[in-house]
Amino acid sequence: MERLYEIQLFRKLLQFPLFQGMSQDDLTKIVGYVKFDFIKVERGKAVMHENDxxxxxxxxxxxxxxxxTPASDHGYTFVEHIHAPYTIQPERIFGLIQHYSHDFMAEETCGFVRIDKEEILKLSDNYFIFKLNLLNLLSREVQVCAREPWKSVPKNLEERIVRFIGQRCIRPAGRKEIFIKMTRLAEELNDSRLDVSIALNHLQDKGLIQLSRGKITVPAMEDLLK
Structure with missing residues (x-):
């Protein structure tokens, strides 16, 4: 039974970028000396909150x-739905701001493996591939942010709306919901409320978004970004 448990844990850990490329021997040693906390969060319960x-x-x-994810003044809120496997904000465990920047809730019952920061540092010291994976993950975050200002300017208001939504995504795929008033979106885009309304309705006519009072729903972000 213990061997079966180890094999199942190996397979689950290898789903995550931080453990990819590690040998079974390495993972066996890690399971033996690293403290893994197994956590179950029931549907509708909070996993963690912004600023934790x-x-x-x-x-x-x-x-x-x-x-x-709320705007800094809480004038609008962006909602995403993320499926496993997923590592929650690994870039926040180091650096200047070591607090979560989103609220995470269990939409369905979620199972987690939790590893303490001190254990992460031990893994990084003892396993070069883990350290390399961690550096690659953090470097990717920096490079994505650095590339953003150099993208081509949107050609029209519809493209600016798509850019506005896309820049706020954790993952550029799946269902998104933006709770925002039309006047606030117009302010964010530096355009008139009427023109923003027309552009949104054009996107809705194409089947890319759904509009309701104070809310924009994107059924599939990957389609909107095409």
Whole structure:
């Protein structure tokens, strides 16, 4: 039974970028000396909130997360639905701001492996491939942010709306919901409320978004970004 448990854990860990490329022998040793906390969060319960301290890494093994991100003045809110496997904000465990920047709720019952920051540092010291994976993950975050200002300017208001939504995505795929008033969106885009309304309705006519009072739903972000 213990051997079966190890094999199942190996397979689950290899779903995550931080453990990819590690040998079974390495993973056997890791399971033996690293403290893994197994956590189950029931549907509708909070996993963590914006501004909670990030002193662990959470690896979601199964389930779906609802991720809510408010604007800095809480004038609008962006909602995403993220499926396992997923690592919750690994870039926040180091650096200047070591706090989560989103609210994470269990949309369905979620199972997590949680590893303490000190254990992450031990893994990084003892396993070069883990350190390399961590550096690659953090470098990717920096490079994506650095590339953003150099993208081509949107040619019209519809493209600016798509850019506005796309820049706020954790993952550029799946269902998104933006709770925002038309006047606020017009302010964000530096355009008139009427023109923004017309552009949104054009996108809705194409089947790319759905409009309701104070809410924009994107059924599939990958389609909107095409």
């Amino acid at each position: 301290i990030c002193d662990h890494l959470y690896f979601m093994l199964n389930g779906i997360l609802e991720v809510r």
